[in-house]
Amino acid sequence: MSVKDRWDIRGQPAAVHMLRNALRTGRLAHAYLFVGPKGVGKATTAEMVAAGVVCEAGDPAQRPCGECPACVDVAARRHVDVFWVEPEGDKILIDQVRALQQRAMLKAVRGRCKVFLVEAVDTATEQAQNALLKVLEEPPGETVLILIAHNETPLLPTIVSRCVVVRFGPLPKDVAAGILRERFGYGDAAELGAALGDGSIEAATRLSPEELLQRRRAALDFFAELRRSDITAAPRLAESWNKRRDELVEMLDILQIWLRDVLLVQHRPDALREPETWLVNVDLKDELERWAAAMAPDAVLAALEHVLAFRRRLADNVGLRSLVDVLFVDLAACGRPVVA
Numbered sequence: 234m235s236v237k238d239r240w241d242i243r244g245q246p247a248a249v250h251m252l253r254n255a256l257r258t259g260r261l262a263h264a265y266l267f268v269g270p271k272g273v274g275k276a277t278t279a280e281m282v283a284a285g286v287v288c289e290a291g292d293p294a295q296r297p298c299g300e301c302p303a304c305v306d307v308a309a310r311r312h313v314d315v316f317w318v319e320p321e322g323d324k325i326l327i328d329q330v331r332a333l334q335q336r337a338m339l340k341a342v343r344g345r346c347k348v349f350l351v352e353a354v355d356t357a358t359e360q361a362q363n364a365l366l367k368v369l370e371e372p373p374g375e376t377v378l379i380l381i382a383h384n385e386t387p388l389l390p391t392i393v394s395r396c397v398v399v400r401f402g403p404l405p406k407d408v409a410a411g412i413l414r415e416r417f418g419y420g421d422a423a424e425l426g427a428a429l430g431d432g433s434i435e436a437a438t439r440l441s442p443e444e445l446l447q448r449r450r451a452a453l454d455f456f457a458e459l460r461r462s463d464i465t466a467a468p469r470l471a472e473s474w475n476k477r478r479d480e481l482v483e484m485l486d487i488l489q490i491w492l493r494d495v496l497l498v499q500h501r502p503d504a505l506r507e508p509e510t511w512l513v514n515v516d517l518k519d520e521l522e523r524w525a526a527a528m529a530p531d532a533v534l535a536a537l538e539h540v541l542a543f544r545r546r547l548a549d550n551v552g553l554r555s556l557v558d559v560l561f562v563d564l565a566a567c568g569r570p571v572v573a
C-alpha cells in the first residue's frame with residue numbers, strides 16, 4: 234500500500250475533514266486530543282497530520298503528498314522532527330514527558346515545525362499528566378502536540394480543556410470490511426472479520442483470514458453436531474468447553490453472526506439476491522440457504538436468544554461450567570431440524 238493510500242483515512246469523515254482543512258489553511262491548533270475506540274484510525278490520522286506539517290510539497294493543498302522524502306520518513310516513523318511517545322510497559326511515565334519537554338525546546342531540524350504524538354495518553358501517570366499539563370500551558374513555539382486516547386476520563390480536565398478534542402467513532406462495518414479486504418488481504422474473511430471486530434481494525438485483525446474461516450467452520454460443525462446428537466449428549470460436549478472461556482465466547486460470536494444471516498435469508502427474499510448488502514457470510518451463500526431451509530425460523534430465533542442470554546449471564550459472573558451445560562442443552566433442543 235502506498236503512503237498516499239495509507240493516509241486516505243476511511244470511516245472518519247468529520248475528523249479527517251476538519252484536520253485536512255486546518256492543514257490546508259495553516260490553522261492547526263497547538264494541541265489535539267484524539268479520542269475513540271481501538272483500531273479505528275486515530276494513530277494513522279495523527280501520522281497523516283504530522284506528515285502534513287512537515288511535508289515538503291510546495292502547494293499546501295497537496296500536503297501531505299505521501300511522496301516527498303519527509304512524508305516517506307514520517308510513514309516509516311523516522312522523521313527527525315516527528316516524535317512518537319508510546320507507553321513504557323503499560324503506562325506513559327513522567328520521564329517520557331520530561332524527554333518530550335526537552336526536545337520541544339529545541340529547534341526543528343528539517344523544517345520549521347516539530348510534531349509530538351503521544352499514544353495511549355490515558356495511561357499516563359498522575360506525575361506524567363502534570364508534566365504534560367505544563368507543556369500545554371506554555372506551548373513551545375512551532376510545535377504541534379497530538380494526544381491519543383481511548384477514553385478521556387482518566388485525563389486531568391485541564392489537559393482536555395487545553396486541547397482541541399477530535400472524536401473518532403467505530404468504523405461502519407462496510408468500511409471496515411473494505412479496509413480488511415484491500416489493505417490486509419482478508420478476501421472472503423473480510424466481512425466476518427469486520428463483524429467480529431465490531432468497528433475496530435485492530436480487533437478484526439486479531440485472527441488471520443485463514444484462522445477466521447477455520448473458526449467459522451469449527452463453529453458451524455459444532456452447532457451441527459449439537460443438532461444431530463441426542464440431547465443427553467449435550468453435557469458431554471459441554472465438558473470440553475467449560476475451561477475455554479475466550480474460545481467459547483469467540484465461537485458464540487461467530488455463531489451469532491451466522492444465525493443472524495440465516496434469519497435474514499428466511500425473512501428477506503432480497504438477502505440472497507444482494508448478499509453483499511445484507512449478509513456477513515456472503516461467501517457461504519449456498520450453505521446459508523440450506524440452513525435457512527432446514528431450520529424453523531422460531532428455532533433460529535430461540536438459538537440466538539440462548540446465545541444472548543448466555544452472554545448476559547457470563548457478564549454477571551455466573552459460573553461458566555453450569556452456564557455452558559444449560560446453553561448446550563438449550564441449543565441442542567432448539568436446533569432440531571424441522572425434518573428429522
Ligand SMILES: [Zn+2]
Pocket residue numbers: 288289290296297298299300301302303304305
Ligand atoms: Zn510530502
